[in-house]
Amino acid sequence: MVLTGRAAALAAIGAVVVAAAAPSWAGVLGVTAVVLALALTDVLLAGSPRGLRLSRDGERNARLGMTATVRLSVHNAGRRRVRGLLRDAWPPSAGVVADRVAVDLPAGERRLVETVLQPTRRGDRTADRVTVRSLGPLGLAGRQGSHAVPWTVRVLPPFQARRHLPSRLARLREIDGRSAVRVRGQGTEFDSLREYVPGDDVRSIDWRATARHGGVVVRTWRPERDRHVLIVLDTGRTSAGRVGDEPRLDAAIDTALLLGTLAARAGDRVDLLAFDRQVRADVARLDATNVLRRMVGALAVLEPELLETDYRQLTAEIMTRAGQHALVVIVTGLDSSAVELGLLPVLGRLTRRHTVMVASVADPRLAELAAGRGDSDAVYTAAAAEHDRLARAQVAELLTRRGAHVVDQPPADLPPAVADAYLELKATGRL
Amino acid sequence: MSTTTAPPESRPLDPTGADHWRRWRRPLAIVVLLLLTAVILGVVQSRASRGYLDPEGVDNPGARALARLLTEQGVDVAPVRTNADAVAAAGPDDTVLVTVPDLLTPTQIDRLVDTGARLVLVAAELRVPDYAPGLSAVLVGAPGSADPHCDLPVAERSGSARLGGLGYTGDVSRSEGAACYPVDGEPALAVTATESGGQVVLLGTADPLTNEYLDDDGNAALALGLLGASERLVWYRPVPEQDADAPGAFTDELPGWVRAGAWQLAIAALLAAVWRARRLGRLVPEPLPVVVRASETTEGRARLYRRGRSREHAAELLRAAAIRRLAATAHLPDGEAGPGAVDALITTLAYRTRRPAAEIAALLTGPPPADDAALVRLADDLDALENAGVPRATGTSPTGKDLRSS
16 A cells, blocks of 8 residues: 555645644544544555556567657456556666556556667667556555566667768778779689770689680779678677777677678678687578678677676687688687687687678777876876887787787777778788 | 457465464564563562662662661651652751762752761762762772771761771861871861761761671671761662753643644654655565676776886886887888897888988887886887888788877
């Protein structure tokens, strides 16, 4: 049972009555008894929340930054009218715009309550309870009850790097030869033979075919297709570090989305793996039609784990997924100790068979701190920042020397930088 | 709209009356059991031990035996607890036994003295001068069998008795005073007069009156003699209380309607509290992700440098970083460059900036700064050298890393 402000107000008005008419213990008791009796009547006359039948439908997915609407159908199966307040409780990060609504439901009727969510974080948001406070006719008191009406809205990553996609796709078409320009790259795949037109690179003349054909024939080239791209997200402790306003992992997810979409459009086979000490997400054989939907679905619930990533096991996972030569893109953080103990020892095994790209989310704050001058505190901080930058540079150098391609950029620049590095490899036929 | 509901059907979560009963019956049973035990123990205890010199007490420090004896002798024993009762009950011909005389305030003592009753004080210590001017208490040996050594008829009749603990020193000759039962040279029983002339008997210990020792020596005779001298004995066991004439609480002065109204308002406030206390459903927890600033370790290291004042280390790092950047933009090999590479860099820089090579060498490879101010200057000088010595770096190093943000 619940009381309302009205009951308290009534008791307060009773104070005037007591003071004026019956200034005694009996007066106090009498007035209080009247208030309580009225409240009890109200409770007895209030419709029971237990008699409600609730169900939900509506959206199950929402992109971060957009809204999702979940409908709650409330059916009063009880015998009395239910009048009062309904709260559809969600976790704070679900961003419910208004979680309390007034309901007035005669017996046997049904209403639809719309809950608008504006999620503030990625991941699954599960509805908590629906609580109904049903008041009696006097509005002094009532009953309250909760129902479990399960529903989950998956909040998908925002894919902010999407804006870089058109320019990269244009670049891809350029390389692909669907556009006018044809680039002859070293090691690109042989496509077809055609007659020489002035302006063609004389180096691409196929003399043997020319001899057979009679006219001058050139070879044309096209970029490699059907290559294997394996994107690996490190969800270990380095991914938990917050750079700017979001964890490294979010930048990594954006990077994976841009690269995956691009590679799938380029006709490559894209696999995705998220790993720390176990596989957190595993999406295989993405193609251009479903790449974004499947990746976004798998990455939405990814959370950084406070674990040291097990690179030995990760290497084994990579090897089982990519038997032939593949481009392995490891998105991680260039934390010197983590890389030296984890990635470096296994890098040789990876580079022997695959092309390895290490994409790292850099922290622009480091550069900010390193530029600090003016007083001794700032200079000590700058020295510490320089220490870390030197360590990162050394790690990057070590990785480069062992044959990995290193891309180290701040969160906003990392997705396009990795996409560019991929296009570069593709253009030069090094996939 | 269809009458059948979609699959995720609701489930009421609130406990029914039966659930409540099932949930609360065990705690309830435990509470009831505890209460019962407490009540039973209390009853048993109150029978056994009622306290020090209680006329109904049957345990060792009680005095039921003495009270019975006195009643059989025809003395009207009137037990009282409050000062007001004691003053009301005591007349000039009565005897008042005060079991804890030190508990009374001077005002209460005055009022008791003013009744003119004969006072018997048990183990009075601090308040002795208030009762009997000219007398004060001193500590003497523990109670034991003592002889009267005085001509007080009661004492002479009783012979030796168990006395001690406190002795009373001073002039007892104001009325028909007496100082008996000396222990360690001080009388453990003193008879003298109050300010208003009433007789006052000071007894150093309660032992002769208690159930435990009443039948030893002449204890019973002494106790009966001291307490049975008058028709009526007011048995006063004081409780701590305020002086009755102290100003009462201001609420006593308020008119009745204000008090009744205030009580009703308090009830209204209680109802308001109940109203506000009930949430509309439980709190929903938020599964928070781990949030650690990526630059946390850097800042921690900075604090370590600062606390350790490790200027040498800081200067070394700043120089190394500057050399690295300068080498990259001067198209000289960077990384683990030996001293030769640094010398080459210094020569190049000297040529470019038209500054003496020795000055640049001092800046890049000189001794560590002597104090914090020198360190700050060094950082600024390195910046100036980088800005002056080379065109601003705009590209990226071979590792793809940002060279320097301005």
